[in-house]
Amino acid sequence: MSMIAIVYFSATGNTHQMATAIAEGVQKAGQTAILLRITGEQIQEGRWSDADVMETLNAADAIVFGSPTYMGGVAAQFKAFIDAASEAWFAQQWKDKLAAGFTHSSSLSGDKQGTLIYLAVNAAQHAMIWVNAGDMPSHYLGKTDGVNRLGSFMGVMGQSPMASDDQEVTIDSGDRLTCVNFGERLANATAQWTPTSN
Amino acid sequence: MSMIAIVYFSATGNTHQMATAIAEGVQKAGQTAILLRITGEQIQEGRWSDADVMETLNAADAIVFGSPTYMGGVAAQFKAFIDAASEAWFAQQWKDKLAAGFTHSSSLSGDKQGTLIYLAVNAAQHAMIWVNAGDMPSHYLGKTDGVNRLGSFMGVMGQSPMASDDQEVTIDSGDRLTCVNFGERLANATAQWTPTSN
Amino acid sequence: MSMIAIVYFSATGNTHQMATAIAEGVQKAGQTAILLRITGEQIQEGRWSDADVMETLNAADAIVFGSPTYMGGVAAQFKAFIDAASEAWFAQQWKDKLAAGFTHSSSLSGDKQGTLIYLAVNAAQHAMIWVNAGDMPSHYLGKTDGVNRLGSFMGVMGQSPMASDDQEVTIDSGDRLTCVNFGERLANATAQWTPTSN
Amino acid sequence: MSMIAIVYFSATGNTHQMATAIAEGVQKAGQTAILLRITGEQIQEGRWSDADVMETLNAADAIVFGSPTYMGGVAAQFKAFIDAASEAWFAQQWKDKLAAGFTHSSSLSGDKQGTLIYLAVNAAQHAMIWVNAGDMPSHYLGKTDGVNRLGSFMGVMGQSPMASDDQEVTIDSGDRLTCVNFGERLANATAQWTPTSN
Numbered sequence: 030m031s032m033i034a035i036v037y038f039s040a041t042g043n044t045h046q047m048a049t050a051i052a053e054g055v056q057k058a059g060q061t062a063i064l065l066r067i068t069g070e071q072i073q074e075g076r077w078s079d080a081d082v083m084e085t086l087n088a089a090d091a092i093v094f095g096s097p098t099y100m101g102g103v104a105a106q107f108k109a110f111i112d113a114a115s116e117a118w119f120a121q122q123w124k125d126k127l128a129a130g131f132t133h134s135s136s137l138s139g140d141k142q143g144t145l146i147y148l149a150v151n152a153a154q155h156a157m158i159w160v161n162a163g164d165m166p167s168h169y170l171g172k173t174d175g176v177n178r179l180g181s182f183m184g185v186m187g188q189s190p191m192a193s194d195d196q197e198v199t200i201d202s203g204d205r206l207t208c209v210n211f212g213e214r215l216a217n218a219t220a221q222w223t224p225t226s227n
Numbered sequence: 228m229s230m231i232a233i234v235y236f237s238a239t240g241n242t243h244q245m246a247t248a249i250a251e252g253v254q255k256a257g258q259t260a261i262l263l264r265i266t267g268e269q270i271q272e273g274r275w276s277d278a279d280v281m282e283t284l285n286a287a288d289a290i291v292f293g294s295p296t297y298m299g300g301v302a303a304q305f306k307a308f309i310d311a312a313s314e315a316w317f318a319q320q321w322k323d324k325l326a327a328g329f330t331h332s333s334s335l336s337g338d339k340q341g342t343l344i345y346l347a348v349n350a351a352q353h354a355m356i357w358v359n360a361g362d363m364p365s366h367y368l369g370k371t372d373g374v375n376r377l378g379s380f381m382g383v384m385g386q387s388p389m390a391s392d393d394q395e396v397t398i399d400s401g402d403r404l405t406c407v408n409f410g411e412r413l414a415n416a417t418a419q420w421t422p423t424s425n
Numbered sequence: 426m427s428m429i430a431i432v433y434f435s436a437t438g439n440t441h442q443m444a445t446a447i448a449e450g451v452q453k454a455g456q457t458a459i460l461l462r463i464t465g466e467q468i469q470e471g472r473w474s475d476a477d478v479m480e481t482l483n484a485a486d487a488i489v490f491g492s493p494t495y496m497g498g499v500a501a502q503f504k505a506f507i508d509a510a511s512e513a514w515f516a517q518q519w520k521d522k523l524a525a526g527f528t529h530s531s532s533l534s535g536d537k538q539g540t541l542i543y544l545a546v547n548a549a550q551h552a553m554i555w556v557n558a559g560d561m562p563s564h565y566l567g568k569t570d571g572v573n574r575l576g577s578f579m580g581v582m583g584q585s586p587m588a589s590d591d592q593e594v595t596i597d598s599g600d601r602l603t604c605v606n607f608g609e610r611l612a613n614a615t616a617q618w619t620p621t622s623n
Numbered sequence: 624m625s626m627i628a629i630v631y632f633s634a635t636g637n638t639h640q641m642a643t644a645i646a647e648g649v650q651k652a653g654q655t656a657i658l659l660r661i662t663g664e665q666i667q668e669g670r671w672s673d674a675d676v677m678e679t680l681n682a683a684d685a686i687v688f689g690s691p692t693y694m695g696g697v698a699a700q701f702k703a704f705i706d707a708a709s710e711a712w713f714a715q716q717w718k719d720k721l722a723a724g725f726t727h728s729s730s731l732s733g734d735k736q737g738t739l740i741y742l743a744v745n746a747a748q749h750a751m752i753w754v755n756a757g758d759m760p761s762h763y764l765g766k767t768d769g770v771n772r773l774g775s776f777m778g779v780m781g782q783s784p785m786a787s788d789d790q791e792v793t794i795d796s797g798d799r800l801t802c803v804n805f806g807e808r809l810a811n812a813t814a815q816w817t818p819t820s821n
Contacts, residue, residue: 070668072666075663075699075700076663099706100745101744101747101748102697102705104702104706106699109669114694115693115694136364136377138340139364139378140748146341149542151696154694154734156557156558158554158555158557161549161552163552180337182338183549191367222617222618267472270468270471273466273467298511298514299543299549300546300547303473303505303507306501307505322757323757338550341542344743347753347777348497349498353755354757354776357743357752357755361719381743416752419817420815422815532760532773532774533731533732533772534733534774536736536774562730574731575733576729
């Protein structure tokens with residue numbers, strides 16, 4: 030059985046709900062998903078550190094990276110994790126693992142494509158294999174389930190209006206379904222991929 | 228009076244309507260707008276050529292670049308124009324002119340950000356000054372006029388469902404208003420900018 | 426045995442030499458490489474068409490996309506091919522095939538990263554699996570063979586000074602070796618990947 | 624007299640030297656430059672805060688953003704500053720100020736273009752006016768001064784080999800000259816731009 034690690038940051042909870050839905054899809058397809066949530070508390074003087082998270086990532090068959098889109102890019106807290114993972118990069122420990130990405134923001138477009146591209150650029154530095162999203166926008170197919178309603182291809186996008194800090198957030202049902210599908214796609218891709226010890 | 232050239236490609240007419248609305252905004256602000264539509268007929272064996280268009284662009288105070296987003300980037304026909312303009316690039320003839328961009332696609336997000344970034348990258352090669360979009364998404368401000376409803380910042384985005392070939396297209400009223408506002412912003416920016424002979 | 430199609434445009438010959446070196450690597454690893462060179466002659470009124478090329482691509486296990494970086498992006502001729510391939514996109518015929526990219530320009534950096542990102546964005550629209558480059562810059566490892574001397578990760582970059590039109594071009598020996606290695610990596614990745622009927 | 628704020632992060636000192644050289648160029652052209660260096664100490668639990676820095680930025684006529692390229696993007700510490708500046712964004716306090724960017728890494732290409740694009744995307748969210756680099760690669764012009772030797776257009780790139788932690792760093796003389804020129808260009812652009820009270 031493959032293990033897919035989903036490492037992400039979430040402030041208000043939307044990105045967390047996306048992570049949970051992706052994990053659900055992974056499990057539906059018979060693989061194991063582990064959720065790893067990055068927090069501000071793990072950051073000291075701008076530097077992130079958490080040995081357990083790194084160990085789990087090193088052991089994973091695939092890593093899914095997720096962050097809200099803040100000011101046109103990944104959240105600083107998530108970037109702190111990415112920078113700390115340069116240790117794994119220098120040793121190319123994640124080479125040939127599968128990778129994928131997801132993001133959330135409050136606008137329909139909202140520079141989310143740039144965040145997904147950045148996540149793919151980071152995975153490229155790690156010499157990983159990037160699994161793109163697999164669902165066509167459902168409205169192209171005459172469906173109304175909201176799957177890929179935003180038209181995203183490099184990874185999965187979610188969008189919800191800004192919530193006040195004490196409000197419960199709930200992601201869009203179409204976005205949720207897109208995440209579940211993507212989890213299944215990733216689980217299947219992991220099963221189809223036989224990494225060698227290059 | 229400043230002259231703002233709007234050079235664009237449009238197949239089904241959506242991008243053309245955006246160009247027209249930007250021109251309307253330019254004129255509203257008391258400047259001159261010239262529409263230059265790139266066509267497939269100007270392309271011979273993959274190479275675009277039109278001396279009149281190039282002469283108008285060389286004389287312009289600002290150039291607005293527009294293209295639908297096809298397969299995640301500018302239309303090939305528009306890229307043929309851009310490649311031909313490498314002549315102006317090599318002589319840095321457009322240096323210090325103002326530049327801006329707009330794009331249209333049928334999905335809400337739909338990789339349009341990548342197209343706007345590309346248009347900015349091309350303008351950077353020409354050493355132009357890039358005027359970003361100026362309107363916050365109106366829903367952030369509690370308004371319902373649809374201005375910047377998609378959440379775009381590097382330029383203006385429009386979105387309409389795919390139309391069959393013989394259908395009249397009409398762009399979204401919020402997108403139209405965003406274009407008119409952007410035309411005014413560009414006209415004002417041109418008035419605020421005093422280029423020197425670098 | 427897997428078949429890897431290398432589809433590319435080349436004007437002066439540098440990108441062609443990169444394609445040839447990638448094919449050499451593919452063959453070294455025991456798989457088949459087919460070179461498909463896009464030409465301006467295949468473009469009529471801005472639109473590209475070649476049924477044989479499309480048939481070969483539909484049959485390939487992996488597709489490598491290559492273009493010089495012109496004005497910060499893929500050559501217009503190559504974009505004409507990409508736009509025509511929207512037919513395969515709409516039917517998602519290339520879904521789950523492996524994909525990769527390479528580019529060439531005359532500057533050391535020269536906006537080549539943007540071209541590789543664009544090639545990955547296009548592959549994402551096709552729901553392909555993107556194989557990133559696998560070699561660390563060799564100078565990090567204290568080597569002098571020039572492998573990945575430019576520091577590229579999303580695909581392979583080549584760089585040579587501008588040549589006059591009638592000059593024979595020869596790509597850098599380090600870039601050539603990077604291409605051969607990348608061909609081997611792609612061949613191995615194809616052998617490791619068992620696509621299902623999505 | 625205009626005031627140009629240069630806000631940047633630098634770990635080993637290369638990006639700091641670039642900032643200093645840009646400031647030198649600004650002063651050469653008769654304007655004032657203020658260096659604002661972001662530090663890890665300003666970050667508590669992942670969040671950056673410094674009221675004095677924000678006040679200076681709010682008062683500036685132009686803001687130059689600089690960061691090393693780490694793992695394909697701006698350093699996490701710099702992103703923490705950018706995210707905290709969302710306060711200025713929400714009020715659009717920097718609207719119509721001039722903006723520009725620079726970055727440094729140890730590889731010739733090394734995903735630096737992505738960092739410059741990201742800095743431009745962030746400036747776009749602030750509705751700023753982006754000043755692109757102005758120097759053609761000097762080798763195109765038959766010169767050997769190293770100006771824009773890497774071929775960068777959206778901003779200025781510097782490159783130096785990785786230094787050990789206790790080594791003095793010195794940036795490349797061509798990169799230094801490119802920075803000085805860029806400082807002059809920015810100072811001149813500020814003088815040419817008359818912002819209105821939008």
